[in-house]
Amino acid sequence: MPVLMPEPEGTQLGRATTYAEAYSPELLQPIARSLGRDAIGDHDFQGTDVWRLYEFSWLNARGLPQAAQVELHVPASTPSIIESKSLKLYAMSFAMTRLAGGAAEAESILTRDLSAAAGGPVKAAVHPLGTWKTLVEPMPGDLLEAMCPDVEVEDFEVNPELLRRTEGGPRTAAVCWSTNVFRSLCPVTGQPDFASISLHLAGEPVDPASLLKYLASYRRHRGFHEQCVEQIFHDLRTRFDLKVLEVQASFTRRGGIDINPFRSTVSAEPHRVPRELRQ
Incomplete structure (x- = not known):
């Protein structure tokens, strides 16, 4: 028999998009992991969801735009995932926000907001593109x-x-x-x-x-x-x-x-x- 995951209600997916002009943590939308796990009939999972954002930007204290890559580690033990479009809209709300503390301040804000939305500790790492290094490779196996x-x-x-x-x-x-x-x-x-x-x-x-x-x-x-x-x-x-x-x-x-x-x-x-x- 097919395993059917119920459609989450009230998400931003498929809707017309308006980008916020100011930092807006209220845009983040949690979705209970139990929605998918109830469909499977199993709630016993260990692991991590790693999210990578390639479009993240803010303004420094002088108004100069900054660009970075962000990596998020969300434990499977958190009660909620974060709906992906809401995360994108939230990330875009930093674009006109001045952060005098730079990447470190952005990392602190992301950690706080995403941990609150997921219901557990989320690790956020902000990598300014001038120093970010990555390796593209095939999956092992x-x-x-x-x-x-x-x-x-x-x-x-x-x-x-x-x-x-x-x-x-x-x-x-x-x-x-x-x-x-x-x-x-x-x-x-x-x-x-x-x-x-x-x-x-x-x-x-x-x-x-x-x-x-x-x-x-x-x-x-x-x-x-x-x-x-x-x-x-x-x-x-x-x-x-x-x-x-x-x-x-x-x-x-x-x-x-x-x-x-x-x-x-x-x-x-x-x-x-x-x-x-x-x-």
């Missing part, structure tokens, strides 16, 4: 679609029954696999969301072709990025005896923001957050 080029896909709404154990193989295995063909849909607008996903699995062996078919079955699924990753994590955890399970997704940018959820049985924070080739 052997590419499933290269390993299984002849797989036939017929299910395009989430179907965990596709998942299979490797037959005739080892009793346990440790693998790192990835895919670049993941797509889901926004639960409000129906717009497509594309991502690359990396999976680290150790324990009962999962058949790679069945995993690829399962991941492809999200193509018509309507869910926020975090809910999709938690659904993948839940389905693998409940169907296989895994000592290590990590699911990390790098979604392509929308509105100057990319979202990178990470869920794990062994760590609350990802070892690293790749800036994937399409980001």
Whole structure:
């Protein structure tokens, strides 16, 4: 049966946009994580959502515009995510705001406001573009679609029954696999969301072709990025005896923001957050 995430009410998604002329923290809109987790039937998740904002600017004390990249770490333990368009509108409200304290002051304000909206401690880092360094790289892991080029896909709404154990193989295995063909849909607008996903699995062996078919079955699924990753994590955890399970997704940018959820049985924070080739 498809897992349906209810459409959140009252969001800014799909609405005409008016940008604020002054700093406006009231624009931030929390959405309860329970909305997606109730649909999955699982609330036990460890990990972090890493948000990266590539369009962030303010004025210095003399009115000269400043430009920076922002990275946010939102623990999966927070009761709420922040609706992405509301985050964009909030970030844009800094554009005509004078901050005499520069990046450090912006970082302090972001940490305070986003922690309040998420209901728990959010880490914010503001990197002025003159000093920001980043590495663009593919997601780690052997590419499933290269390993299984002849797989036939017929299910395009989430179907965990596709998942299979490797037959005739080892009793346990440790693998790192990835895919670049993941797509889901926004639960409000129906717009497509594309991502690359990396999976680290150790324990009962999962058949790679069945995993690829399962991941492809999200193509018509309507869910926020975090809910999709938690659904993948839940389905693998409940169907296989895994000592290590990590699911990390790098979604392509929308509105100057990319979202990178990470869920794990062994760590609350990802070892690293790749800036994937399409980001």
